[in-house]
Amino acid sequence: MLVDEALSLFVGHQYSQNRSEYTVVAYQTDLNQFFKFAALELGQEPETLTVDQVDIYIVRSFLGALSEHGLARKSMARKLAALRSFFKFLCYKEILQNNPVQRVASPKLGRKLPHFLYLDQVEGLLGAPDGTDLLGCRDKVILELLYGSGLRVSELVGLDRNNLDLDSGLIRVLGKGSKERVVPVTNYSIAAIKAYLGMRADQDQALLLNYQGTRLTERSVRRILDKLVAKISLEQHVHPHMLRHSFATHLLDGGADLRSVQELLGHKKLSSTQIYTHLTRERLKEVFSQAHPRAKVPNKDKKT
Known part of the structure; x- marks a missing residue:
């Protein structure tokens, strides 16, 4: 299935689950960014990309590129969460048999020390x-x-x-x-x-x-x-x-x-x-x- 078709199905599903407009738009933005990167990695136009062409190595390369550009770990984790939701949905609908994000570890966010009073x-x-x-x-x-x-x-x-x-x-x-x-x-x-x-x-x-x-x-x-x-x-x-x-x-x-x-x-x-x-x-x-x-x-x- 072409990526554009899969994205349309996913967005429709998100709205059916009463997701907020903000959440759906954020998912779309992150997913579109990823698929543009994936198409570039595979040397083809984004509109010809199919969901079964994505593998774990492309996902890891995407996260590596984000890290090299200095993106905060929290933002990287959010983008990875969008990918998880998308590919989990495709597997649930049996459009895909294997989830390429399943074995990708989330970036460690670290923890801010809490503020206190003396x-x-x-x-x-x-x-x-x-x-x-x-x-x-x-x-x-x-x-x-x-x-x-x-x-x-x-x-x-x-x-x-x-x-x-x-x-x-x-x-x-x-x-x-x-x-x-x-x-x-x-x-x-x-x-x-x-x-x-x-x-x-x-x-x-x-x-x-x-x-x-x-x-x-x-x-x-x-x-x-x-x-x-x-x-x-x-x-x-x-x-x-x-x-x-x-x-x-x-x-x-x-x-x-x-x-x-x-x-x-x-x-x-x-x-x-x-x-x-x-x-x-x-x-x-x-x-x-x-x-x-x-x-x-x-x-x-x-x-x-």
């Missing part, structure tokens, strides 16, 4: 809310739970009163994949929660309410955090997840073992938690290079 920055932020009024007490609860228990913002806004066991110092949260876990809360969090609930006259089950008396949203938490960051003139951008990153980083700095941090964060895989060990190593290297006299670049111009 302890003095966290302490400054925790002291920002006005604890004399209802909303200020609520904001204190938000910060204490995000940092003190490492909650995701979705877990935070989903908390109900009956999720709290303040006498035991534990709360029950609903994490990713509707997986429930129990996490400890600090004495600071307990005090903040008691002060906040003590000011509330309602019986709403939601732990955190907005000024209208309805459950707080994730977007509202971000806005509240932005205001508090501006209040203490913290220069860097702070998002709720950064407090979770800080929670994990400070635990490991304090000697916590990786498995315990994994459980506290609710990570399914240990590899998700191991990123914080890389972070602490980078911090140790930074401290070492700044503080140790032998780690600094020697002054070659200094006379002896």
Whole structure:
């Protein structure tokens, strides 16, 4: 089958699966780029190319050419994903017997180190809310739970009163994949929660309410955090997840073992938690290079 015919079938299938216009156009762009390359490799015109002429070597050559041109690995992975979807569809429709992309490994993307706050920055932020009024007490609860228990913002806004066991110092949260876990809360969090609930006259089950008396949203938490960051003139951008990153980083700095941090964060895989060990190593290297006299670049111009 000619490539143009196969592309038409694939695009029609994508629309039938309710794919967005953006996704379908992106697939078309990546696939057209690949088939132009394949035709050039085979020394023929693109309109004469058939899908069964493509093999694993052409796919690998395509990825190699992209790499040589300096394309980011993330973009390469996206193009490879488009090829996977296309050839998987052709095999499903029995237009092809063999999938030329099946044994092609995706480029390793690497992982960016998460941003975190230093302890003095966290302490400054925790002291920002006005604890004399209802909303200020609520904001204190938000910060204490995000940092003190490492909650995701979705877990935070989903908390109900009956999720709290303040006498035991534990709360029950609903994490990713509707997986429930129990996490400890600090004495600071307990005090903040008691002060906040003590000011509330309602019986709403939601732990955190907005000024209208309805459950707080994730977007509202971000806005509240932005205001508090501006209040203490913290220069860097702070998002709720950064407090979770800080929670994990400070635990490991304090000697916590990786498995315990994994459980506290609710990570399914240990590899998700191991990123914080890389972070602490980078911090140790930074401290070492700044503080140790032998780690600094020697002054070659200094006379002896």
